[in-house]
Structures are given as C-alpha cells and as structure tokens.
C-alpha cells in the first residue's frame with residue numbers, strides 16, 4: 375500500500391466566476407462545482423444518508439452487487455482513475471475486485487482536499503493497491519493520470535454518483551468527448567447516471583425535511599462571505615428546488631426574500647437583488663436508460679453493459695472507448 379497526494383494548483387478563479395455569474399443580465403448563477411468546499415463536501419456526505427435522497431445508496435448497491443462482473447468486463451491490465459472520488463466509500467467494492475485480479479494503481483481526482491484525504495484513508499487498507507490522489511479539476515487531473523500510464527496498460531475511468539447530471543445534455547456529451555480524447559481505444563469509463571423519476575420524488579430528494587440540502591445550497595453564499603469578504607445575510611435567502619420538465623432536470627436556486635444589495639469586495643462587485651429573484655446554483659439532469667447508449671456513441675464510446683437498480687431508478691453504464 376502506498377498513499378501519496380499531488381496538491382492543488384487551483385486552475386480556477388472563484389472571484390471572477392462569482393463576479394461573472396452574479397452580474398449576468400437575466401438569470402444570476404453560481405457554478406455548482408463551488409458547492410464542494412470542505413463544509414459543502416461534508417454536507418453532501420450527510421445528504422447521501424437522507425431517506426429522501428436514494429441516489430448514492432442506489433449507486434453503492436449496484437457497485438457492490440456487480441463489482442465482480444464489472445471488473446471482468448473492463449479490458450485489462452488497468453490503472454483506475456476516479457473523477458470526484460468523494461469519500462471513496464462506494465469505490466471500495468470495485469477496487470477490491472480490481473485488486474483481486476491484479477495489483478492496481480488508483481488515482482482519485484478531487485477538488486476537495488478534505489474529501490481526498492478521507493478517500494485515501496478509507497481505501498488505503500485494500501491489499502495490492504497504490505493510491506496517488508490529485509487535487510485537481512477533472513480534466514486537468516485526468517491528463518496527468520494519463521501521463522502516468524505504463525505501456526500496454528489500459529485506463530478505467532470512474533465517473534460515479536451521476537455528477538454528469540450537473541451538465542446539461544449537450545455539455546455532458548462534450549465533457550465525455552473530452553474524456554474520450556484523453557483515452558485510447560479499449561480504455562473504459564464507468565458512468566453512473568440517475569434516471570428519470572416523478573417530480574414529487576425529485577422535489578423531496580432536493581428539498582429534504584431536515585433542511586440539509588438547504589444548508590448545502592446556502593453554504594455557497596457562506597463560502598462567498600468567507601473567501602471573498604462578502605456580506606450575504608444568509609437568512610435573507612431561501613433554498614428552493616424546481617422541476618425543469620423541458621430540460622428533464624431538477625434545479626436548486628437561492629431565492630432572495632427581499633430587495634437587497636450585497637457587496638463582494640474581493641470580486642470587486644456590488645450586486646442588487648429584487649424580491650423573489652433567484653441565484654441558480656445547480657441543475658441535476660435525469661436520464662432515460664435508452665438515451666445513454668446514444669450519449670455514449672456521440673462522445674466516441676459504446677455502452678457495453680448497463681446495470682439498473684430496482685429500488686431507485688439509477689444506472690451504472692460501462693462505456694468502452696472506440
């Protein structure tokens with residue numbers, strides 16, 4: 375066992391993204407990737423245990439139940455990269471199966487330092503594993519991982535938890551095509567996708583009774599306060615979840631409860647909010663099981679196998695690079 379971490383080289387600029395998002399003429403927005411600072415990652419971890427939010431448990435069930443078969447279907451020998459490892463808990467079943475087949479290098483790519491540390495700690499006891507974590511954005515991290523590839527070694531990329539859903543459908547295809555461009559034929563991508571379900575089930579999942587998702591969403595404003603010296607009054611904003619039936623997504627917004635002016639010194643901007651105006655912070659697109667075959671093809675993969683959970687509509691899709 376070896377655990378090693380490559381620290382951040384922050385390839386993003388929080389201040390300019392906040393400024394750009396909050397000065398848009400129509401719908402104000404903040405990019406959802408900023409939900410995951412250390413506090414936000416910890417809150418998401420709690421969300422994944424909520425009874426209303428079945429997504430993570432479905433993902434885990436599928437990986438646990440089918441780990442052996444998934445690994446048998448992945449062209450080897452492989453190094454395993456994971457985009458957004460989170461705590462690493464659900465990856466255990468897969469990595470144990472990989473490590474039973476061969477000694478395996480695992481490269482988690484994760485923007486949250488705390489999540490990366492947790493994941494390394496969680497998985498370091500697996501026999502025949504070596505872990506090198508990259509504190510990077512997905513594509514930057516994957517490019518570095520690909521540079522570590524040994525001759526004859528395939529890459530298997532894990533993109534679990536339906537993070538793909540945060541992109542709209544077209545951007546999702548573009549992202550997968552970018553991943554594909556870093557890969558070689560017969561490399562693989564295990565893609566987790568949340569499937570379509572009823573509006574009421576989605577609204578409960580994204581606006582839970584305890585208010586954890588509300589805290590997760592509001593933490594984004596708290597983060598702007600902490601890191602950019604802003605003066606958002608959190609109790610003047612309210613979390614809400616909305617169904618977008620045209621996009622087949624559920625959206626999170628922060629609603630301004632009154633007319634207000636907020637200054638964000640380190641983004642060099644002052645922002646005015648009307649009563650009822652919202653900041654759009656996340657979209658979570660839901661897929662039909664069929665369209666994933668088409669999505670894969672458009673991005674230069676073929677979807678070889680799909681495993682679907684019976685309790686909570688969710689699919690694990692094994693994509694092979696063509």
Ligand code: AVJ
Nearest residue numbers: 421535536537540580587658
């Ligand atoms: C981690 C992106 C899959 O979209 O369901 C959970 C994040 N947002 N509750 C999702 C989230 C609100 C989650 N993903």
